[in-house]
Amino acid sequence: MIDILSSASWREFRGEPNNKGMNLTTHLASVEDASGKLHNCYVKLCPQNWPSPITEAIGWQLIRALNLPAPDFAALIMVPLDRLRHSMKLDQHWLNHSEALAFCVSEVNGKPITNSWSWLATLRQKGAYKKYEVAGICAFDYWVNNKDRNTGNLLLKQNGEQVAIDNEYILYDQLWKGRFGFEIIEKTILVEAKNHLNIKEFNKFKLAVASHGKNHASAMNATRGDLSALIFTLIPDAGSAQSIWDAIDGFLTARAEINWLSNELGVIV
Ligand SMILES: Nc1ncnc2c1ncn2[C@@H]1O[C@H](COP(=O)(O)OP(=O)(O)O)[C@@H](O)[C@H]1O
Ligand SMILES: [Mg+2]
Incomplete structure (x- = not known):
């Protein structure tokens, strides 16, 4: 199964991308996988009860199983919002949460x-x-x-x-x-x-x-x-x-x- 990582795995904020797409919470972070390896990842918070974590995880796994080009690493991760807020503005929607589930995926050089x-x-x-x-x-x-x-x-x-x-x-x-x-x-x-x-x-x-x-x-x-x-x-x-x-x-x-x-x-x- 795709890794579901705790907030301790969200190691460091690495910036906001120029092109954020639709989800304004997207940021770059260094993420530590279950074996201790660090990945430079795009991290996208998933609004509560949205299917995004399910669909992103299923999509990434199926594309890999089809042997089509895909990012090397992906996981679901609990993001520590108090720490993220030190580096990036989050709208009021996230105020009542200390952590939020996100999909993270390693950066593709493209x-x-x-x-x-x-x-x-x-x-x-x-x-x-x-x-x-x-x-x-x-x-x-x-x-x-x-x-x-x-x-x-x-x-x-x-x-x-x-x-x-x-x-x-x-x-x-x-x-x-x-x-x-x-x-x-x-x-x-x-x-x-x-x-x-x-x-x-x-x-x-x-x-x-x-x-x-x-x-x-x-x-x-x-x-x-x-x-x-x-x-x-x-x-x-x-x-x-x-x-x-x-x-x-x-x-x-x-x-x-x-x-x-x-x-x-x-x-x-
Ligand atoms: N793994 C990745 N490697 C490189 N760029 C990425 C990656 N994931 C996202 N991006 C960049 O961030 C943008 C927004 O990410 P995306 O997952 O498409 O979010 P949205 O749902 O907001 O469209 C992408 O269009 C792309 O430019
Ligand atoms: Mg997109």
């Missing part, structure tokens, strides 16, 4: 390829959809119902590899939709590709995406025990944990079936 979402529109980026891992991330997003794969959530490393970060809005219909007073405007690689590729290129891309579907069942099988342990750890009420786990497991397992993705995309692989 940059979003553009600031705007229309990255496939420009020639420079046109090669992006031809990359193995971009098709793999697109397949993963479709499988897990990720509604927010914006360009800030794909980092381009110097070696040309695209790394998926921020899997917060996976399992959208199961865990998010209609529950928190806001709706995410759907952003997916597949829709972008459809808008910006010609029919031949798009069909080729769909084939590449569909061929990744055959990896989903084994990734699910490899992580099922860890994912279920996480749900039962984070949700103290055993009855609620069981029903949430059954919904997640049923959803992901059915959509990992060998021909499911190719049927959805209307291609034969």
